[in-house]
Amino acid sequence: MKITLDEAKAYLRITYGDEDALISDFIKTAEKLVSDVGRLTPEQSGSDDYVVKTAMLYTIGYLNENRTNPDFKKLTLTLRAILFAHREGVI
Numbered sequence: 001m002k003i004t005l006d007e008a009k010a011y012l013r014i015t016y017g018d019e020d021a022l023i024s025d026f027i028k029t030a031e032k033l034v035s036d037v038g039r040l041t042p043e044q045s046g047s048d049d050y051v052v053k054t055a056m057l058y059t060i061g062y063l064n065e066n067r068t069n070p071d072f073k074k075l076t077l078t079l080r081a082i083l084f085a086h087r088e089g090v091i
Contacts, residue, residue, distance in 0.1 A: 002031075003027050003030065003031075003053070003056050003060065005020060005024055005027065007057075008023050008026065008057070008060050009023060011057045012060065012061060012064055023060070023064070026059075026060045026063045026064060027056075027060060029059070030055075030056040030057075030059035030060045030063070031056065033059055033075070033076075033079060034052060034056050034079060034083065037076055037079040037083060038055065038079070038083035038086045039086065040052065040083075040086060049086075051082065051083065051086065052083070052086070054082060055079055055082045058079070058082065059075065059079065062075050062078075
């Protein structure tokens with residue numbers, strides 16, 4: 001699932017363009033984290049799966065809100081919970 005800059009900005013409720021580069025980095029980080037934590041194949045991470053999209057948007061929001069001191073263990077545990085079905089091969 002590819003999240004666009006416009007989708008991420010809408011989710012974050014950001015209307016200005018001053019932080020577009022930072023948000024783009026958050027998107028790339030979210031794609032990598034969700035793929036790794038969810039043990040997603042390229043087909044799964046590229047699909048239109050709403051669970052994967054939710055996990056990516058959650059990650060983008062978390063990184064935006066916790067810029068100075070993110071707790072990656074907490075983030076990873078939350079992503080594992082969101083992506084549990086993918087990790088276990090249920091979906």
